[in-house]
Amino acid sequence: MVGSLQSVRAIYFDLDDTLCGYWNASKLGLRRTFEKYGPEGFDAEELVRHWAAAFRDFAPDLKRTDWYPGYLLTGEPTRTEQMRRMLARIGIDEPALASRLSMTYMEERDRSLELFPDAVEVLDQLRPIFPLGLITNGPADIQRQEIETLGIGTYFRHILIEGEMGEGKPAKSVFDRATSIMGCERHEILMVGNSYRHDIRAALEYGWHAIWVLRDSDVPPSASGDTLKPEALPQGAPEPDATIGSLSALLGLLGL
Ligand SMILES: [Mg+2]
Structure with a gap:
């Protein structure tokens, strides 16, 4: 076991791109959607690029706009707006098509969503030893759907969803709430x-331990330039207890 992890008594997981390949599902979902219903004269890859450009413009400030309260409840309005903006970029103004693309994308993405191959084995091994929790950002309906699709709800004693709490990571209050319901000290949580x-x-700033899962697949469809590579540790930022390339590496780090 890694020495610094000896005090760990409970573990919280993130969901998207930690336990399941959300970006892979998103990319597949977009491509299939545009192959099915994309406007004529545009190939699917081209439409994904327009979607990505619209995403880079729309998504980063979402939480500071009037879209946020609705987004917390359901992913539909912002997902449809995102498609509307994608179509607008290519000179198409068809609200019904934006809605159809949005709905199809949601279904195709959900159909493509998969746990990483070692996730079940790792959760199975950890569950008898540590109380487990999930803290995930995103709309309430989408996050609940993902948990249902993946069949992992019963692994977790506590499930904290941004859409249900009205706030998400990295807010300190989210980590405070997670600490208090787990009934542990902060330094006992990973x-x-x-x-x-x-x-x-x-997590590190609030006194928890943290293990960073860094995979090559962790690149959003909207990535361009520098963001085509997985995230790098910012200069001078606190180091995680460990960085791992797959979930199964977690077991050895915890002495299992
Ligand atoms: Mg994630």
Whole structure:
């Protein structure tokens, strides 16, 4: 066991791109959607590029706009707006098509969503030893759907969803709430996540342990330039207890 992890008594996981390949599902879902219903004269890859450009413009500020309260409840309005903006970029103004693309994308993405191959084995081994929890950002309906699709709800004693709490990681209040319901001290809790900014830095700053899962597949469809590579540790930022390339590496680190 890694010495610094000896005090760990409970573990919280992030969901997307920690336990399941969300970005892979998103990329597949977009491609299939545009192959099915994309406007004529545009190939699917081209439409994905327009979607990505619209995403880079729309998504980063979402939480500071009037879209946020609705987004917390359901992913539908912002997902449809995202498609509307994608179509607008290619000169098409068809609200019904935006809705159809949005719905199809949601279904195709869900159909493509898979746990990483070692996730079940790792959760099976950890569950008898540590109380487990999930802290995941995103709309309530989408996150609940993902948990249902993946069949992992029963592994977790506590499931904290941004859409249900009205706030998400990296807010300190989220980590405070997670600490208090787990009934442990902060230094007894381990966060396992793929996002340095949302999962790892916050956990370390609030006194938890953190293990960073960094995979080559962790690249969003909207990536361009520098963001085509998985996230790097910002200069001078606190180091996680460990960085791993797959979930199964977690077992050895915890002495299992
Ligand atoms: Mg994640």
